[in-house]
Amino acid sequence: MVTSAPAHTVVDSPCGPLTLVARDGALAGLYMHGQRHRPAQESFGPRTRLPVLARVAEQLDAYFAGDLTRFDLDLSLDGTAFQRSVWAGLLTIPYGMTVSYRELAEQLGQPGASRAVGLANGRNPIGIIVPCHRVVGANGSLTGYGGGLDRKRWLLEFERGAQQTVLGDAFA
Structure with a gap:
């Protein structure tokens, strides 16, 4: 190839x-x-x-701009079979919603794999579009995000329709 x-x-x-x-x-x-x-x-x-x-x-x-809730793009996700299964699971989480690491592991048919799901989530090579920010702790807490918890919070609030300020300068 x-x-x-x-x-x-x-x-x-x-x-x-x-x-x-x-x-x-x-x-x-x-x-x-x-x-x-x-x-x-x-x-x-x-x-x-x-x-x-x-x-x-x-x-x-x-x-x-708030005009698109689902991306339509060709993606090339390079990772292990397990990582790719987690990333495919992320693509099923609806805009504005969250799931826990445990719930995602259960959806993948591996209920004891919450930590492995978290590790794969953290290695997601296509942030935002493959919405790893939509995965939270079992109690709804914001845990781990490769882009930082402030960005994760911002993205979740943005998707829930909360008023937003531009964070660009803070993360440049």
Whole structure:
């Protein structure tokens, strides 16, 4: 199988700059500034304008404008079979809703795998679009988020329709 080299662009958002990475005509990464488990910048390939990245940017703009609640993009999720199953489970969580790590593990048919689900969630390479921010602790508490708990709180409140201020400068 021949794969194309990655390429990236950076777009502004209300929660700071987002690095979008494309590979083989699909979105392979969406990383926030200061994100935990963010790959080395060199792995993103050259900065460029590709149609796939323009489409991602358009859908992110619509999402942050409150006009889009479900993304329609080709995704390239590179991970273990278990990680990919968790990330597929994340895509089923409705906009504005949350589930616990335990609930997600149960949905995956692995009720004892809450911690493993949490670890896979933390390695999600496509934040926001693959909505790992919608997973919370069993008691509803905000726990772990690669982009930081302030961003997680902001995204959840945004999706619930709360008035928002732009956090971009705080996370640049």
